[in-house]
Amino acid sequence: MITGFSNPTVKSLRALREKKHRKAAGKFLAEGLRLLTDARESGFLPETLVMAETRDTHPLLAALEADVHAARGEVIVTSPDILSKITGKDNPQAVAGVFTEFDTSLASIDRSSSPVWLVAQALRDPGNLGTMLRTGDAIGAGGLILIDDCADPFSAEAVRASMGAIFTQKVARAQWEEFLPWLREGTGQLVAASLRNAVPYRGAPYAAPCFILVGNESRGLPEEYEAACDLKVTMPMKGRADSLNAAVAAAVLAYEVIAALSP
Amino acid sequence: MITGFSNPTVKSLRALREKKHRKAAGKFLAEGLRLLTDARESGFLPETLVMAETRDTHPLLAALEADVHAARGEVIVTSPDILSKITGKDNPQAVAGVFTEFDTSLASIDRSSSPVWLVAQALRDPGNLGTMLRTGDAIGAGGLILIDDCADPFSAEAVRASMGAIFTQKVARAQWEEFLPWLREGTGQLVAASLRNAVPYRGAPYAAPCFILVGNESRGLPEEYEAACDLKVTMPMKGRADSLNAAVAAAVLAYEVIAALSP
Incomplete structure (x- = not known):
């Protein structure tokens, strides 16, 4: 559970909105249960899963969370305000994930x-x-x-x-x-x-x-x-x-x- | 020539970025010489033509200006800053026009x-x-x-x-x-x-x-x-x-x- 805007994890996730930080980290952000489920069903799990504490329960979200845990990924719960800060959207989706960029050669x-x-x-x-x-x-x-x-x-x-x-x-x-x-x-x-x-x-x-x-x-x-x-x-x-x-x-x-x- | 941000014409043009003001005025804004030339060649002239004082000369712009004058429309020259304020863009096109909304019944x-x-x-x-x-x-x-x-x-x-x-x-x-x-x-x-x-x-x-x-x-x-x-x-x-x-x-x-x- 992360509650502070100045938390270093929040800062590093927020930075992924900018191209130079994505490039430096080799990571990108995908938002929303539908997109994350598409990813999971295509064989891609986020290395970090960020969920709003106000999220609704959903079997697909539970499945995603379980898979991320099983793959020794990180699961973070935070406030909607902080999720909004991370995604840069006023009404963010209740869940977002950080993925490693693919090989684009x-x-x-x-x-x-x-x-x-x-x-x-x-x-x-x-x-x-x-x-x-x-x-x-x-x-x-x-x-x-x-x-x-x-x-x-x-x-x-x-x-x-x-x-x-x-x-x-x-x-x-x-x-x-x-x-x-x-x-x-x-x-x-x-x-x-x-x-x-x-x-x-x-x-x-x-x-x-x-x-x-x-x-x-x-x-x-x-x-x-x-x-x-x-x-x-x-x-x-x-x-x-x-x-x-x-x-x-x-x-x-x-x-x-x-x-x-x-x- | 308009130089003040608080000029009422500037304010009313700026307001056209919002749907409720467009609806109330029955007018809309189109930006750029290409778009305004498309309009002219399709038979539509802006009732108000706004040009940046820093605009380059162009035969199509001269033709547009002449047609707007001939139709007794208004031609306003202003600073790039004010044009930026009107269009809401950091690097606005050098010209914009105000058109009457069409009958959409x-x-x-x-x-x-x-x-x-x-x-x-x-x-x-x-x-x-x-x-x-x-x-x-x-x-x-x-x-x-x-x-x-x-x-x-x-x-x-x-x-x-x-x-x-x-x-x-x-x-x-x-x-x-x-x-x-x-x-x-x-x-x-x-x-x-x-x-x-x-x-x-x-x-x-x-x-x-x-x-x-x-x-x-x-x-x-x-x-x-x-x-x-x-x-x-x-x-x-x-x-x-x-x-x-x-x-x-x-x-x-x-x-x-x-x-x-x-x-």
């Missing part, structure tokens, strides 16, 4: 494990990032590869928007100069939505493993990145706008790809 | 003007709302109908996420009890993504005008709303999650519908 990716992968370049919005993870989970993608300077997949907002997919999808981070040689070491079709020299996205010759590449929210993909793609496809744009939200574009394209690749 | 909707309409029920996230408007623009939808208690389409976040589509898409707001009789007064197929008694979304018998209905981000659609639909379709869910982000689900379904309805 390209070397950790087994491209043969799925026919579809999502790839995002310079994606700045953590909500879009989490939404892409969630879409990846839904379509049975292998994971999300983040190219160049992207939002942090372990930020609270990305974790929340992923709706648990942060625990089911592989995440890798790489610079373009590192990604492209890695891709060309094995089989893999790089596909981008584009307005230049593109074929209609419906009925395009998709091939597994298919890597669906979307660009930055405001600038799109650099021209030389597009030029390196094996296939450029175009989606109907009937209005004034010339682009879709990045997470939306990835999803529409990904659903087309899995339909094309399904037997 | 169902009576203002001409369903025959487009084969596809997006409908959202109890959508709470203004980013999702704006993204749906943007998708609607891209697919040539008629507009977005907001059912029950939704986020405000005129909030800064929704307007920004719409990427100008707030000026090209019709927006209507109605309670379900009002919407359903309106829909049944004319032709219109109500389609929902559902897990209950649904057919695959690819190859489903879509018919124009098709109204694509998505539910609240966390609760989905109430059962009785689903029961009132003419067609329930299901999308592949291969992972742990049983749902997609609301704006993503709407987009994937909408692209399928326009492909099916295209000659």
